[in-house]
């Protein structure tokens with residue numbers, strides 16, 4: 761990762777210092793105040809697994825986890841994430857819920873072009889961690905901010921339900 765001054769439009773005298781943890785790596789950066797977290801991740805840190813769809817908070821392709829919560833990174837200025845823990849699809853790895861969800865997406869054929877998939881998986885990781893959606897309809901509602909132009913919704917929901925069923929119950 762290039763961790764020097766971050767500006768999607770070159771050097772910026774108004775750049776501000778930002779400290780972030782991205783996928784477990786502590787970074788100290790200087791970021792222009794207009795740079796979104798999405799552009800920081802993709803253009804400077806080369807974490808291109810996170811996708812830019814609408815760039816207006818409407819599609820969910822840019823979903824990442826900030827302190828464990830799913831957010832649209834196209835709507836968040838990088839400087840406002842100062843001190844945060846950011847997890848992208850690259851940071852979910854093969855273990856834990858992230859790995860289980862990625863395997864379930866493959867097993868359930870839950871994508872076609874795959875453009876929405878990183879955002880879908882990040883939202884699903886938060887869904888499983890939060891433990892607030894359990895039924896097919898609840899999963900669809902929780903995931904409603906993640907659009908899929910290929911219409912893979914039934915298979916995406918099946919994949920998430922599969923992982924939910926594997927979670928230990930409250931008494932286990």
Ligand code: FES
Pocket residue numbers: 811812813814815816817818819820821822823832833834835
């Ligand atoms: S690119 Fe962020 S919501 Fe569409």
Ligand code: FES
Pocket residue numbers: 870871872873874875876877907908909910911912
């Ligand atoms: S798999 Fe193509 S947009 Fe979802």
